[in-house]
Amino acid sequence: MKLYLVTSFSSEVLRAIENVIEDVIMSLSKNKAPILILRNRSDWGNIHFTEAVGLQMISNCTTQQIRSDSPKSATKFALCLKILSIIYKMVQTNTYATKRDIFYTDTVLFGNQRVVDNIINDISCMLKIPRRTLHILSTSKGCIAGNLSYIEEDGTKVNCTCSTTTPVPPNVEGIRNLITDAKFILIIEKDATFQRLLDDNFCCKMSPSIIITGKGVPDINTRLLVRKLWDTCHVPIFALMDADPHGKYGDSLLFIPYSMSFEAHRLTVPAVRWLGLLPSDVYRLNVPKIALIPLTKEDQSKLTALQARPYIAHESAWKKELDIMETSKMKAEIQALTSFSTDYLSRIYLPNKLQFGGWI
Numbered sequence: 001m002k003l004y005l006v007t008s009f010s011s012e013v014l015r016a017i018e019n020v021i022e023d024v025i026m027s028l029s030k031n032k033a034p035i036l037i038l039r040n041r042s043d044w045g046n047i048h049f050t051e052a053v054g055l056q057m058i059s060n061c062t063t064q065q066i067r068s069d070s071p072k073s074a075t076k077f078a079l080c081l082k083i084l085s086i087i088y089k090m091v092q093t094n095t096y097a098t099k100r101d102i103f104y105t106d107t108v109l110f111g112n113q114r115v116v117d118n119i120i121n122d123i124s125c126m127l128k129i130p131r132r133t134l135h136i137l138s139t140s141k142g143c144i145a146g147n148l149s150y151i152e153e154d155g156t157k158v159n160c161t162c163s164t165t166t167p168v169p170p171n172v173e174g175i176r177n178l179i180t181d182a183k184f185i186l187i188i189e190k191d192a193t194f195q196r197l198l199d200d201n202f203c204c205k206m207s208p209s210i211i212i213t214g215k216g217v218p219d220i221n222t223r224l225l226v227r228k229l230w231d232t233c234h235v236p237i238f239a240l241m242d243a244d245p246h247g248k249y250g251d252s253l254l255f256i257p258y259s260m261s262f263e264a265h266r267l268t269v270p271a272v273r274w275l276g277l278l279p280s281d282v283y284r285l286n287v288p289k290i291a292l293i294p295l296t297k298e299d300q301s302k303l304t305a306l307q308a309r310p311y312i313a314h315e316s317a318w319k320k321e322l323d324i325m326e327t328s329k330m331k332a333e334i335q336a337l338t339s340f341s342t343d344y345l346s347r348i349y350l351p352n353k354l355q356f357g358g359w360i
Contacts, residue, residue, distance in 0.1 A: 033069035142168035142222030146210035148208035200346035244331035317360035
């Protein structure tokens with residue numbers, strides 16, 4: 001458990017948890033089996049797409065009952081109450097913990113980290129309260145570099161210079177005095193590509209700018225930081241990802257996974273534009289076939305599922321790129337551009353795309 005600077009006492013959180021426990025006690029007093037009502041986070045019917053927010057959970061969504069008297073859900077019911085008690089104590093004492101910290105309070109009971117993660121998401125969704133407000137922190141894995149400085153919650157001054165890597169802070173919402181003159185922000189899917197651009201001195205050559213990576217699937221703090229930068233800087237934000245079914249849509253920063261759509265207003269930046277690598281770029285640049293990778297059956301299934309999602313119908317440019325991928329039955333990693341030259345990405349591809357356009 002970690003103790004942070006004193007924040008406002010969250011009576012809202014305490015009261016919300018107390019309401020849940022009061023319902024449980026009331027059921028027991030009537031000799032009824034207590035239940036928890038959770039909003040269904042895994043149903044596309046509960047998700048709505050808007051240009052302003054992206055994927056968002058609708059207000060009148062379907063729910064599921066977690067019954068204490070059902071063999072299928074009794075364990076989950078007990079685990080929900082366990083984690084609710086942990087959250088309640090943390091809010092009362094103004095302490096914070098990561099999801100990993102919570103798992104290690106009773107590894108035998110929880111079994112594995114994913115169980116804890118899912119229940120925390122369910123509780124956050126049920127109470128309609130963000131995880132940070134529940135005093136649950138996310139571990140950061142992202143990195144940032146470029147023309148940016150800020151002060152962390154504990155007073156630490158951070159300067160993200162052009163050539164060094166700065167970890168995304170663990171409490172993004174606590175940073176202040178964010179200063180930048182960046183003209184654009186580039187989100188990079190892969191850490192290897194991020195490091196390559198640093199080695200090529202990309203930030204300084206394209207200064208003032210900011211580059212950031214979530215090292216694959218972006219964590220909560222990386223998403224929060226991108227959102228904070230967008231709200232603060234009001235500059236174009238671009239994304240550089242592989243031209244495959246997973247890179248663009250599966251876990252990008254344009255949209256959060258639908259199971260997290262209840263936090264869309266905090267974690268998404270619909271203004272992000274897909275700069276590359278576009279499937280159309282692969283053929284426009286005539287990337288050698290030896291540098292391309294055939295779609296697997298899993299890729300093809302993912303692609304078909306993406307094409308069927310409701311928000312794709314609103315974006316003809318995205319649909320076009322997916323159709324190109326489907327027709328070619330090939331995918332390409334960003335590293336495919338090294339088939340032209342080792343510095344093609346930083347010296348030619350990105351400068352030209354940023355100057356002349358070609359994003360969607």
